[in-house]
Amino acid sequence: xxxxxxxxxxxxxxxxxxxxxxxxxxxxxxxxxxxxxxxxxxxxxxxxxxxxxxxxxxxxxxxxxxxxxxxxxxxxxxxxxxxxxxxxxxxxxxxxxxxxxxxxxxxxxxxxxx
Numbered sequence: 001x002x003x004x005x006x007x008x009x010x011x012x013x014x015x016x017x018x019x020x021x022x023x024x025x026x027x028x029x030x031x032x033x034x035x036x037x038x039x040x041x042x043x044x045x046x047x048x049x050x051x052x053x054x055x056x057x058x059x060x061x062x063x064x065x066x067x068x069x070x071x072x073x074x075x076x077x078x079x080x081x082x083x084x085x086x087x088x089x090x091x092x093x094x095x096x097x098x099x100x101x102x103x104x105x106x107x108x109x110x111x112x113x114x
Contacts, residue, residue, distance in 0.1 A: 031086035
């Protein structure tokens, strides 16, 4: 399991993912989860880079809420849980109506594939 919090500049996020994070994460042969605050929208090149080696758990969204930031009036999806193909994705939800953080929490239900 890997957790991250990327910066606010797109070029910096891309370099960190391309040069530091993804080479290590995608080389792991065990089931991998990569989650956190990517500070990037789904259509960004940084998220595209991650999707080249990991699946976006959002595709199993069963909740009504899709945005994670800011928590008081969510209008952007910048938080993610990505999975290697060793996981079966069962469910995903953004938990609405909490002020525990400035981001809304994500929940992902998975099963390890043999």
